[in-house]
Amino acid sequence: MRHFFTIxxxxxxxxxxxxxxxxxxxxxLAVMGLLFTILLEQFSQQPQEVSPATFFFALFWIPVVITVxxxxxxxxxxxxxxxxxxxxxxxxxTTTEVVVGKFAAAYLLxxxxxxxxxxxxxxLRRFAQDARFFDPGPLFGGYLFIAVSGAFFVxxxxxxxxxxxxxxxxxxxxxxxxxxxIFGTHFFEQMEFMNNKAxxxxxxxxxxxxxxxxxxDFTQGIVxxxxxxxxxxxxxxxxxxxxxxxEAKLLHS
Amino acid sequence: MDSAQxxxxxxxxxxxxxxNLVKTYAGVSAVNQVSFTVRKGEILGFLGPNGAGxxxxxxxxxxxxxxxxxxxxxxxxxxxxxxxxxxxxxGYMPENNPLPDDMRVSEYLYYRGRLKEIPRxxxxxxxxxxxxxxxxxxVRHRVIGKLSKxxxxxxxxxxxxxxxxxxxIMDEPTIGLDPxxxxxxxxxxxxxxxxxxxIISSHILPEIEVTCDRVLIINQGRVVATGTPNExxxxxxxxxxxxLDLAGEMSALLPLLHSVEPTLKIDEQSAPDSEGFTTLRxxxxxxxxxxxxxxxxLYADGRFRLRGLSQVHxxxxxxxxxxxxxxxxxxxxxxxxxxx
Numbered sequence: 001m002r003h004f005f006t007i008x009x010x011x012x013x014x015x016x017x018x019x020x021x022x023x024x025x026x027x028x029l030a031v032m033g034l035l036f037t038i039l040l041e042q043f044s045q046q047p048q049e050v051s052p053a054t055f056f057f058a059l060f061w062i063p064v065v066i067t068v069x070x071x072x073x074x075x076x077x078x079x080x081x082x083x084x085x086x087x088x089x090x091x092x093x094t095t096t097e098v099v100v101g102k103f104a105a106a107y108l109l110x111x112x113x114x115x116x117x118x119x120x121x122x123x124l125r126r127f128a129q130d131a132r133f134f135d136p137g138p139l140f141g142g143y144l145f146i147a148v149s150g151a152f153f154v155x156x157x158x159x160x161x162x163x164x165x166x167x168x169x170x171x172x173x174x175x176x177x178x179x180x181x182i183f184g185t186h187f188f189e190q191m192e193f194m195n196n197k198a199x200x201x202x203x204x205x206x207x208x209x210x211x212x213x214x215x216x217d218f219t220q221g222i223v224x225x226x227x228x229x230x231x232x233x234x235x236x237x238x239x240x241x242x243x244x245x246x247e248a249k250l251l252h253s
Numbered sequence: 254m255d256s257a258q259x260x261x262x263x264x265x266x267x268x269x270x271x272x273n274l275v276k277t278y279a280g281v282s283a284v285n286q287v288s289f290t291v292r293k294g295e296i297l298g299f300l301g302p303n304g305a306g307x308x309x310x311x312x313x314x315x316x317x318x319x320x321x322x323x324x325x326x327x328x329x330x331x332x333x334x335x336x337x338x339x340x341x342x343x344g345y346m347p348e349n350n351p352l353p354d355d356m357r358v359s360e361y362l363y364y365r366g367r368l369k370e371i372p373r374x375x376x377x378x379x380x381x382x383x384x385x386x387x388x389x390x391x392v393r394h395r396v397i398g399k400l401s402k403x404x405x406x407x408x409x410x411x412x413x414x415x416x417x418x419x420x421x422i423m424d425e426p427t428i429g430l431d432p433x434x435x436x437x438x439x440x441x442x443x444x445x446x447x448x449x450x451x452i453i454s455s456h457i458l459p460e461i462e463v464t465c466d467r468v469l470i471i472n473q474g475r476v477v478a479t480g481t482p483n484e485x486x487x488x489x490x491x492x493x494x495x496x497l498d499l500a501g502e503m504s505a506l507l508p509l510l511h512s513v514e515p516t517l518k519i520d521e522q523s524a525p526d527s528e529g530f531t532t533l534r535x536x537x538x539x540x541x542x543x544x545x546x547x548x549x550x551l552y553a554d555g556r557f558r559l560r561g562l563s564q565v566h567x568x569x570x571x572x573x574x575x576x577x578x579x580x581x582x583x584x585x586x587x588x589x590x591x592x593x
Contacts, residue, residue, distance in 0.1 A: 006367045017355055083351030087412075090315045090345040091368045092337045250317070252278070 003093045007101030015071070015109055024070030028063045028113050035059050036120045051135035052124065054219045056117075057142035058212075061182045063113075064153050068178060069171035071109055072157025075102040076246060081165040089250070099158065099242045107154045114146050138219040145218035149211065152231040153178055155238035162245040185209045265329065268293045268420055268450035269314065274323035276309050276474075283309045285474035287323075291467075293419070294447045298465030299454035300573055306474040307454045308348050311422050314452070315345045327420055341370070344413030344449075348424040350406055354398030358389060358408055361397060362415055369416035379415060387411040387441060403434035410441055414449070421451045427460055439464050458569040468569065472577045485572045493537050494520070494565035495547065500529040501557035509557075510535065513550045514543055530560050 015021045039055050042048070048055075076099070079085040088098060121139060160174035161167075185206050188194065194203045207213070214227045264270070269291040276284040284306040291297045301307045312318040314325060316336035325332040332339045353361065359380060366376045384390045387407040392400060397408060406426060413421050426442070427435045435457065442464050445451055455461050461468060462482045470477045470485070478485050499506070503522075510517040514537055521534040537543060544564055551559045 002370075003368055006364070010364050014353075014355070082353065083347060083349060084353055086312075086317060086347045087345065087351060087365075088368070090317050090340060090343070090347075091365075092340045092370070093368055094337075251319070 001097055003097050004101055007093070007097055008104050011102050011105030012108065015105055018074060020070050020074060021109065024067045025113055028067045029116065031062055031066065032117050033120070035062070040124070051138050053121065053135060053138040053142050057145065057215060057219055060146060060215065064182070065175050065178050067110065067113060068153050068157045069174040071106045072154060072161050072174060073167045073171040075106060075158055076161040076242070077164050077167050077170045080249070095243050095246050099239055099246065103155055103158045103239055106158065107151060110150050110154050111147060114143065137221050141218040141221050144223065145215050148228055148231045149214070152234040152238065155235040156181070159238045159242045159245070162242040182211050186212050266292055268328055270326040272324040274310065274313065274325060275321045276313060277321045282474050287471065287474070287476050289469055289476060289479060291450055291452065293450055295467060296442065296446055296451040296453070296465045298461035298468040299452055299471065300458070300461060300468060301471040302577055305471045307471055308424055311424050311452065311454065314422055315343055316340050342418055342420055344416065344418040344421045346409045346413045346423040346426060350409035352397050352405060352408060356397055357394055358397060359393045361408065362411060365412050366415050371416055383411040383415050388437065402429050403431070403437070406430060406434070406438055410438065414445070419449060421445060421449050423451070423453045425454055425456065427455055427457050435460060458573055462569040470573060470576045477576045482569050486567055489572050489575045493539060493543070494567055495535040495544065496563050496565050497533045497535060498530050498561035499533060499557055499559055500531065503531065505556055509550060509554060513546050514539055534565070
């Protein structure tokens, strides 16, 4: 991984000069700001049982489905479309270094976008002057969930970008894939036929993958290593498929 | 690719050795038993029609594509087993010269220099050197996407030579350039002679003739001819060529020609024009001028009326067309036999 940092710094720079990054950032902060405002209005109208952070993180899927495709769609598909992947891979750089470098850059940007939402809670604490609004437990658990799950989501974005030369196709695939992953598992688990005894092992497996359940656990302060392993292994698998996808396409180029 | 059992030992004076290279895509062979060598410091021109297998061969040389079979060694190092080491020995400019549109020239060269493992403290000086060499100093802070094609080509060449690799491979570096830009790029490639081994492919044949020490013509995945442009002329077209504009009894022409020089042959013959004159192309293995002898013989014979006689100096284009035509004839012949 000798060239990892060279690729990482280049990718971060390229993300920072790319308009799609700013579209993603602005839409992310606008959506999150709007959601936070609605949430505070609800809290001001009637007492709630849980802290604002728990509510806030339950809506994590909205920015994930919008932001991740924008951050990752360009990464590999654009290099393939322009042909710069060929010049890149005729130096002593490996496909793994390229894919991991691009993933790390997008992931760091994803984390920094979420970190900026910390400002909402700071403003709340500064102006509400009420410690109950600023419950550090769910806040910390929520951000930990975002960091851990984000690695998997961004890796899915990178994988879909390796599938097509067309950025729009990559974005649609990653948006659809993320929606399927986040809601598909939750939806499947709720289905009536899953209560059949024959499907019990499948139900257990799907229950294990239910992302909303993971979020609930994290925001309640339960950090289950199995859940961390799920995201970690999912991320590694998606990156491995990206590497294989890029290499397979090179063989037929 | 089998890298181990070569019947030949690697020669230290050779920069590139290719033996029986084969590449097939889904059963269709793009490169078929190609063998050639390039000496250190030599500039080799790679010629061939579209789809001849030039780009595929170049991509295999760079280690970007694996070969189906055969041996490729760069500076004695086999590409199949030590691709990473081989990639450090080459500067490669692919077809159409892909460049990132949203980077500045100096930033791009810095990034590529770092990827090619040039130490940071040397890189700045080296970038200045290549910018100077490629006459890019004026545009060093310009965004690549806004540059003209000539500048983009030169950025591609600057990138290929930045790490001072012993071997440079360029796939059609002069494509789409105007004559003035071609001249600049040609001088730039010429300035590498002796210092680096260069392989360039091109469709612009006069360019290849001026720039390259040796030419390799490839067609339908096979090497058709190789040598200096002069050697190729002799091998493919014969030693000397003459053009005749003649009217008269054509069946009597060949015996007359043989009386002048036994090696004279009629290579091409056009249909007679409205005045009955036919244009003929004659080839001979003799190097000394035969024009005067031919003129005397044809004038002396009353059966012929001569309108024009000239010695033809064939261009590389003629060689290229003749060589590729020859392979097509060879390739097509077995089909004709089976059809018959």
